Each structure stands twice: as structure tokens, then as C-alpha cells.
Amino acid sequence: MDAVTLWGRACDELKKVLNEDTFSRWIDILKPVELDNNFLTLGVENDFHQMWITENYLPLIRQAMKLAAPETDIEVKFIIQSSEPVPLPVPPPKPAARTRKSKSDSRKPQSIGILNPKYNFDEFVIGPSNSFAHAAALAVAQAPGRAYNPLFIYGQTGLGKTHLIQAVGNRVLESPDKTVAYVSSEALLNEYVTALQNRSTVDFRTKYRNVDVMLIDDIHFLAGKASLQEEFFHTFNALFESRKQIIMTSDRPASEISGLEKRLVSRFEWGLVTELECPDFETRLAILRYKQAHFEKPLPNDLLTFIAENIQSNVRTLEGAMLRAVSYSSLTSEPLTLDSLRYLLRDLLDKERQQDITFEDIHKTVADFFDIRVTDLSSKRRPRSVAMPRQIAMYLCRRLTRASLPEIAESFGKTHGTVLHACKTIQNRMSVDDTLRQNVRTCVRKLGHDPVALEI
Numbered sequence: 001m002d003a004v005t006l007w008g009r010a011c012d013e014l015k016k017v018l019n020e021d022t023f024s025r026w027i028d029i030l031k032p033v034e035l036d037n038n039f040l041t042l043g044v045e046n047d048f049h050q051m052w053i054t055e056n057y058l059p060l061i062r063q064a065m066k067l068a069a070p071e072t073d074i075e076v077k078f079i080i081q082s083s084e085p086v087p088l089p090v091p092p093p094k095p096a097a098r099t100r101k102s103k104s105d106s107r108k109p110q111s112i113g114i115l116n117p118k119y120n121f122d123e124f125v126i127g128p129s130n131s132f133a134h135a136a137a138l139a140v141a142q143a144p145g146r147a148y149n150p151l152f153i154y155g156q157t158g159l160g161k162t163h164l165i166q167a168v169g170n171r172v173l174e175s176p177d178k179t180v181a182y183v184s185s186e187a188l189l190n191e192y193v194t195a196l197q198n199r200s201t202v203d204f205r206t207k208y209r210n211v212d213v214m215l216i217d218d219i220h221f222l223a224g225k226a227s228l229q230e231e232f233f234h235t236f237n238a239l240f241e242s243r244k245q246i247i248m249t250s251d252r253p254a255s256e257i258s259g260l261e262k263r264l265v266s267r268f269e270w271g272l273v274t275e276l277e278c279p280d281f282e283t284r285l286a287i288l289r290y291k292q293a294h295f296e297k298p299l300p301n302d303l304l305t306f307i308a309e310n311i312q313s314n315v316r317t318l319e320g321a322m323l324r325a326v327s328y329s330s331l332t333s334e335p336l337t338l339d340s341l342r343y344l345l346r347d348l349l350d351k352e353r354q355q356d357i358t359f360e361d362i363h364k365t366v367a368d369f370f371d372i373r374v375t376d377l378s379s380k381r382r383p384r385s386v387a388m389p390r391q392i393a394m395y396l397c398r399r400l401t402r403a404s405l406p407e408i409a410e411s412f413g414k415t416h417g418t419v420l421h422a423c424k425t426i427q428n429r430m431s432v433d434d435t436l437r438q439n440v441r442t443c444v445r446k447l448g449h450d451p452v453a454l455e456i
Contacts, residue, residue, distance in 0.1 A: 001069065003040055007032035009068035014060060016187045017114045026053055027061075033079055040065070044078045048330045052323070053078075055294055059117040067114065111173060112207065113182035113215075119166035125290050127283025130160060133274045137164045137247075141171035144178070144213050144245035148272035150236075152219075154250040155276030156402070158316030161249035164276075165215045168247060172213050181211040185221035189228050205231075209238045212245065219248040219268070223259035236267055246271075255420065258427045278402040279315065284308040287315060288322050295326055303341055310349055312402070321345050357400050357447055359411040365446050366393040369439070378413045391422035392440055398423050399456065400449060430456070 007030075014027050030053070031043040044050045053061075058076070065074040121141070126134050133155075139147040153161050169180040183191075195204035208214060214235075222229050239246055253275075254260065254268040279287065285308040292298045299307075303325060311318045328344055329336050342349070367374045370389040377390050390412065397408045398419065405416045412419070430437040441451040 001035070003032035003035040006035055006040060006065070006068055006074070007042070010061065010064040013064040013067045013114060016184065017060065017116070017182075026057055035074075038072060039075050039077055041077050041079050044080060046080065046331070048327060050078050050080065051296075056118065060114060063114045111169070111180045111182065112211065113187075115166050115169045115173070115180070115182055117170060119163045120170050121167045124160065124163055124167060125283065125287045127279050127286065129277040129279045129283060133164060133276050136272055136274050137168050138171075140245060140247065141168040144168075144172055145243040149240065149243075150246035150248060150268060150271040152248050152250070152254060152268050152271065152273045153276060154253055154273070156278065156314055157251060158314030159276040159278065160315055161276055162217055165217065165247045165249055168245075169213060169215050172245075178212045179210070180213045180215065181208055182215040182217075183208075184217040185219050188216070188232075189221070189225060192228055192231060201231075205235065208235055211239075214239055214244065214246050216246070216248045218250065219254075220250045220252060220257045220260075222264070223257050226261075229261050229264060233261070233264060233267075236264070240267070240270075253420070255424050256427055258431050275404065277404055278312060281308055284312070284315075284318055287318060291319060292322060292326065297326070297329055299325055299329070299336070302338060303336065306338060306341060307345070310345075310352060313352060317348060321348055357449075359397055359401070359403070359408070361447060362393055362396045362400065362443075363411075365443055366396065369443055369446070378411075388436075391426050392443065394419045394422040395426040395440070396443060396447070399454060400444070400447060 011023075011027060015023055018027065026049075029045060029049065033041040033043050035041075044053065061076055065076065068074075121134075121138060124130075124134060133153055136148055136151055137153070140149075140151050153164060155161055166182065169182055172178050172180050192201075192204060195201045222232060236246060248268065250257065253273065254265045257265070285304060288299075288304045288308055292304070299322065304322075307318065307321050307325070311321045324344060325336060325341055328334075328340075334340070336344075363374050363377050366389050367377060370385070372386060372389055376386045377393050379386070381387075394408060394412060394414075397403060397411065398405070401408075403411075405419050409416045409419045426436075426440065430440060437456075441456055444451040444454065444456055
């Protein structure tokens with residue numbers, strides 16, 4: 001096998017666990033140079049890229065190599081363009097990273113799929129928005145199959161759902177007799193289709209029904225896929241009845257996933273359902289300070305505070321903003337001032353401002369569109385002319401703001417259950433009522449958002 005083929009196979013594995021933006025920014029820039037004596041040399045653009053990839057993605061790359069060439073122990077080294085190959089430093093082992101067999105261990109691998117060793121409980125910054133989900137995940141890791149089964153974690157993109165469930169997997173793998181499967185729903189679909197084509201569904205079932213812990217990312221991707229839902233229904237039952245742990249993530253509660261069978265919704269709610277919410281200012285600042293502790297030249301406090309104050313949508317964007325600032329400082333000789341940081345992050349700041357929609361904005365927009373009074377939305381009146389706009393307003397508050405269900409409920413003078421029912425009702429009706437969908441989309445546009453981008 002040559003360097004190009006090996007790296008291509010490794011990239012196929014990395015694409016399964018990294019989002020498209022991360023892959024293109026940090027993995028796709030690496031170029032295979034040579035494969036010699038079980039060392040794969042990868043070309044990298046500069047010292048900063050080498051440092052960042054070493055700190056954040058080297059463990060993932062090593063695991064991808066094991067999957068790409070399971071019979072060979074491949075190590076990685078970098079070469080800065082036009083310089084001699086420099087072996088990557090091997091970091092000392094951490095207790096939380098004891099997740100793989102040793103070279104002399106010929107036993108069956110403990111894990112299916114790639115777990116990032118950096119996704120552990122020590123690296124997860126806790127705040128009011130995520131403390132309950134963190135506690136639940138930790139309890140499950142300590143007693144898989146007994147604490148909360150299944151565990152269903154939902155929340156917006158970039159808030160740490162994948163980090164938490166992989167932290168569970170890494171903790172469980174500290175026990176050498178445990179096996180863990182980690183897979184995204186999209187990857188599960190692709191694998192299932194391949195199994196059908198190759199008439200190997202028995203192997204597919206054996207693979208996923210004989211693990212101690214099954215971690216499934218983005219379970220909402222199952223929506224509308226009847227055959228895969230049928231298969232997963234039986235896999236879920238087999239694992240649950242064997243007291244094996246199941247953990248799922250989604251961008252919304254199971255009851256709000258349109259196109260998901262009721263029997264699956266019911267099972268997903270058997271255990272514990274917990275939400276990851278957007279972090280508050282103090283947590284965002286703590287995350288930035290923790291993450292930049294690894295940098296040689298940390299950002300000044302005033303710049304960190306500016307980022308924490310202005311990037312509120314999710315942790316992924318927050319870290320991306322900090323990385324952009326650190327990259328600027330590292331790759332240029334110019335000092336980074338508050339004005340230059342504001343210019344550097346202008347596109348992110350614009351997106352954040354577009355997301356700053358209030359309950360009042362939504363109430364007024366919906367009331368104006370349906371020609372009712374704003375006060376009708378929080379009244380006890382129930383005629384259809386009021387009830388339907390009220391449900392639409394609740395749905396939009398859920399989709400267009402970072403507010404929790406109780407906060408939305410309070411703005412309408414209703415219960416959290418009423419809001420949940422309204423969101424589910426509107427989501428389901430839009431799939432069969434084109435007029436309703438167009439009305440909702442019009443309101444979304446009036447509020448400055450793109451309904452197509454939001455999948456509304």
C-alpha cells in the first residue's frame with residue numbers, strides 16, 4: 001500500500017467523525033508524502049498547523065490509521081513544506097485515554113468506530129447550561145446499562161453532545177472487558193445499505209447487538225427512513241433487553257422528530273432525556289481560558305472577554321473564533337487589538353446579530369401576519385384563529401432562539417408541556433399542509449432568517 005492509498009482510507013474514516021468544516025480546515029490540508037518503514041509522512045503548511053493538529057487531531061489520525069491498515073502499526077510524522085521530516089512528539093499517556101489494546105494484545109478490539117481520546121470528562125467545561133447532562137453522562141459511564149437507559153441528549157449544533165457521549169465511551173473502555181460502538185446515524189444508514197446489497201445483514205446485526213455500550217450521534221437522521229428504523233427498533237430491543245447501554249444525541253427531542261415512528265419515540269423516552277443549552281457568559285469565558293491554556297501565546301483577557309460576550313450561539317463557533325484570533329497572532333507580526341479582532345471576526349459577529357431575535361419580535365411578527373393582537377398569544381382564548389398562530393409562535397420561539405422550553409412557556413403564560421405539544425403539532429402538520437408551511441416560512445423570512453437553511 002502506498003502513502004496516497006493509506007491516507008485516502010484514513011481520511012474516509014475521519015470523515016465519519018468530523019464535521020465537513022473541521023475536516024476541510026485541518027485534515028484535507030495534509031498531503032501524503034511517503035510511506036516508509038511503517039511511518040507515514042504528511043506535508044503541512046506551517047508550524048502553527050503542525051502544533052494545532054498535533055494537539056487536537058493526532059489521536060484521531062492514529063486511530064484512523066489503525067482502521068485503514070489494521071494489520072500494520074503505522075506512526076505519523078509531519079514535514080513542513082521544503083523541510084526535513086520531523087517526527088511528532090508522543091504525548092505521555094493519560095489515565096482517561098486507556099482506550100486501546102497494547103501492541104502485544106491480540107484480543108478483539110474494544111471499540112467499533114473512532115473515539116477521540118480528547119473527548120473525555122476532564123476536557124468538558126461544566127456550567128449551568130450543561131451540568132445536568134454532564135452528571136447524567138458521568139453516571140452512565142460509571143454504571144452502563146443500569147443508571148439511565150437509554151440516555152437521550154439533545155440540543156443545538158456545537159454545544160458538546162458528541163463530546164459527552166464519546167467521553168462515556170472513553171471512560172467505559174478503561175475496563176478491558178467492555179466493548180463500545182460509536183456511529184453516526186448517517187454512517188449507520190450507509191453501512192446498512194451496504195449490508196443489504198451484500199446480503200450481509202446477519203453480520204451487521206451481530207456487530208451492533210453484541211456491544212456493551214452503543215453510542216449513536218444525530219439520531220434524528222433516522223427520520224423518514226422506514227427500513228432502517230425497523231432494523232434499529234430490533235437492535236434497540238436486543239440491547240435494552242440484554243441490559244446494554246444505549247446513548248443517543250439529536251438536535252431536538254424525540255417527540256419533535258417528524259417522520260420518526262411512535263414506537264421509537266416511546267423507547268427513546270424510556271430512560272432519561274436531557275437538553276444541552278447554550279452556555280452563559282461565565283461558561284463561555286471559562287471554555288476559552290481552558291482551551292487557550294495549551295497555546296504558547298495566549299490571548300489577552302480583554303480579547304477573550306470580547307469573544308465570550310459576542311459569540312453566544314454555540315461552543316464550536318466560540319472555539320473557532322478564538323482559533324482564528326490565535327492564528328492571526330501566530331502567523332503575522334502585527335499585534336492583535338480589539339479593533340482588528342472585531343474586523344477579523346466580522347462575519348461571525350454578523351451571524352450572531354442575525355440570531356438575536358427576542359420573544360417579542362416573534363410575538364409581534366406572528367400577530368401581525370395573522371391579524372390578531374399580541375395579547376391574544378398569551379391569553380386563554382382557544383378559537384382556531386388564535387390557537388394556530390399561538391402554536392406557530394411557540395414553534396418559532398423554539399427554532400429561532402436559544403431559549404429553553406420553560407423560558408418559552410413563561411413568555412406565553414403556558415406550561416412547558418404545552419409548548420412541547422405545540423412544536424410537535426406544527427412540525428407534523430407542516431409535512432402535510434403546504435399552506436401552513438408557507439405561512440410559517442413567511443414569518444421566518446420576516447424575522448430575517450432563511451427557512452430553507454433552517455430546514456423549515
